[in-house]
Amino acid sequence: MAITTDQLHKLLQTHFGFADFRPGQLPTLTAVLNGEPTLAVLPTGAGKSLLYQLPRYVIQAPIVIVSPLISLMQDQVNRIREHGHGRAVMLNSTLTYQEQQLVLQHLREYQFIFISPETLVKPKILTALKRQGIGLVVIDEAHCISQWGPNFRPEYLLLKDVLQQLNPPRLLMLTATAPPKVRTDILARLGLVETQVTQIVESVNRPNIFFAVEKVADEATKQQRLLALVKELGGQGIIYFSSRQLANEMATALQAATELQVSSYHAGLDALERYRIQQHFMRDQLDVICATSAFGMGIDKDNIRYVIHYHLPKSLDDYVQEVGRAGRNGQPSVAILLNAPGDELLPQSLNQIEIPPVPILEQVQARQLPASALGEQREILQFYLTHGIAPSELAAFLAPHQAELAQQLQWMQSYLQVQGCRRQLIWRYFGETGASQARCCDGCQPAWTPATLDLPAWEVPNR
Ligand code: ADP
Ligand code: MG
Numbered sequence: 001m002a003i004t005t006d007q008l009h010k011l012l013q014t015h016f017g018f019a020d021f022r023p024g025q026l027p028t029l030t031a032v033l034n035g036e037p038t039l040a041v042l043p044t045g046a047g048k049s050l051l052y053q054l055p056r057y058v059i060q061a062p063i064v065i066v067s068p069l070i071s072l073m074q075d076q077v078n079r080i081r082e083h084g085h086g087r088a089v090m091l092n093s094t095l096t097y098q099e100q101q102l103v104l105q106h107l108r109e110y111q112f113i114f115i116s117p118e119t120l121v122k123p124k125i126l127t128a129l130k131r132q133g134i135g136l137v138v139i140d141e142a143h144c145i146s147q148w149g150p151n152f153r154p155e156y157l158l159l160k161d162v163l164q165q166l167n168p169p170r171l172l173m174l175t176a177t178a179p180p181k182v183r184t185d186i187l188a189r190l191g192l193v194e195t196q197v198t199q200i201v202e203s204v205n206r207p208n209i210f211f212a213v214e215k216v217a218d219e220a221t222k223q224q225r226l227l228a229l230v231k232e233l234g235g236q237g238i239i240y241f242s243s244r245q246l247a248n249e250m251a252t253a254l255q256a257a258t259e260l261q262v263s264s265y266h267a268g269l270d271a272l273e274r275y276r277i278q279q280h281f282m283r284d285q286l287d288v289i290c291a292t293s294a295f296g297m298g299i300d301k302d303n304i305r306y307v308i309h310y311h312l313p314k315s316l317d318d319y320v321q322e323v324g325r326a327g328r329n330g331q332p333s334v335a336i337l338l339n340a341p342g343d344e345l346l347p348q349s350l351n352q353i354e355i356p357p358v359p360i361l362e363q364v365q366a367r368q369l370p371a372s373a374l375g376e377q378r379e380i381l382q383f384y385l386t387h388g389i390a391p392s393e394l395a396a397f398l399a400p401h402q403a404e405l406a407q408q409l410q411w412m413q414s415y416l417q418v419q420g421c422r423r424q425l426i427w428r429y430f431g432e433t434g435a436s437q438a439r440c441c442d443g444c445q446p447a448w449t450p451a452t453l454d455l456p457a458w459e460v461p462n463r
Contacts, residue, residue, distance in 0.1 A: 003033045003058060011057050015085065022047045024202040028172070031198040032136065033058055037171040039142070039183060041201045044176045044324030045300075049076060051172060052138040053085050056111045059170070061135030064113045066120060068144045068153050070094060071275055072298040073114040086111030091119050100125075107132040117155040120162050134168050139190070141297060142173040143317070146185040151293070151318065154383040160191040177204060177321045179430045204320055204430050208327045210334045210453055211422045212442035213415070222340050226250065226310060227257055229336065230288060232450040235305045235458040236281075239290050240322055242311035242346055244268045250310070251290040259460045260287040267294040284461065296322060302329035305455050309337045314347040315408035316415060316429045332439065332454040339416055344409065351405040355398050356381070361391035418443060
């Protein structure tokens with residue numbers, strides 16, 4: 001029997017203590033619980049986790065959540081335990097063989113199983129899950145299947161096969177940022193037919209974030225400006241860099257020049273250290289994180305008042321995803337992109353995927369050459385080769401991606417150059433329309449300064 005709106009409201013109030021659903025939550029839950037494969041595109045902070053937490057009170061069998069990052073899984077498991085929504089567990093590379101066996105033997109005792117795609121694809125795990133019977137499969141951060149660069153996870157491409165084998169009775173794909181083209185891509189790569197999938201799409205707009213670009217003359221001025229901005233803005237913030245080294249250097253410089261607690265965060269730090277930094281930031285023991293794009297996916301910290309980009313992101317998807325971490329509490333917050341002449345050269349060079357000639361790919365696949373012959377993109381290329389993709393097919397698959405990346409960067413440049421409202425350009429990219437708003441962007445309010453941003457009051461805490 002179909003679940004009613006009243007019943008869903010009751011579950012929300014009883015188990016979560018929220019008065020009402022946020023936009024997009026109710027139609028998504030209704031579709032999922034009706035057994036419709038569902039893609040929900042809801043902005044950062046919209047409350048996507050609730051979309052798999054609440055079904056636990058309706059569905060008897062375990063819920064499997066595919067997640068791209070161990071820190072993200074850990075976070076979600078903690079949140080579920082804290083709120084007492086049920087028993088949650090992780091299945092990933094951090095577990096020993098014995099631990100995995102133990103979990104597999106007791107599958108039915110868990111309501112939530114967080115799993116990485118590469119663990120899910122293992123025959124033993126898949127068989128155990130199939131035998132147990134799964135109530136719902138959730139693919140969190142579903143855009144990871146579609147993009148290149150830091151967010152792209154080749155492991156996500158394994159999910160098509162997994163879905164065919166598991167054939168779950170309910171399927172939910174979640175993402176915060178996916179323009180129409182990416183939505184189509186997500187479904188195609190998961191082997192789903194677009195007309196058979198229910199899509200719930202809410203606006204990417206985050207009305208409380210003010211958007212600004214600051215042009216500076218050169219690198220030295222940029223660093224000075226960053227320092228001044230961090231002092232003026234105060235409070236919790238994230239600064240994104242494309243370079244680990246610069247993230248480290250600027251963290252040191254900011255820590256020395258302000259009363260703030262600053263740390264850097266990037267994939268060069270080991271997992272434990274990264275987790276520790278994230279936890280400190282979550283608990284306000286750190287004010288500012290100088291990060292690469294490795295930081296932030298899925299974190300639920302509500303009082304981040306600014307996100308500054310020191311380097312040019314490679315796409316508007318990345319940019320909107322990253323600035324979306326600001327102002328989750330609904331308070332005024334700000335997204336500033338610093339821009340010096342020549343900034344587009346860095347993402348351009350990062351976009352140059354060096355695809356080795358087909359004979360080289362063939363020899364690596366045949367193990368006649370070491371993987372190092374694949375060059376910079378070794379990890380991604382090797383992934384495909386070891387999963388049996390023909391080298392000629394691989395080369396043909398990668399070539400169109402180059403054009404796509406160039407186009408994405410072009411949009412980013414349009415964002416820099418826009419005359420008038422920046423928010424409208426973002427809307428256009430995501431296939432939406434909307435009017436500029438009272439508190440909008442530097443295009444609409446050219447006289448803005450950090451002081452005119454209405455940021456909530458903040459004092460340096462006594463630590
Ligand atoms: P997302 O994954 O969409 O970025 P999260 O699932 O992390 O967002 O949720 C962000 C915050 O919103 C969480 O603290 C969550 O408890 C809260 N939240 C979710 N749904 C509601 C609701 N209906 N009413 C109020 N708060 C909610
Ligand atoms: Mg999330």
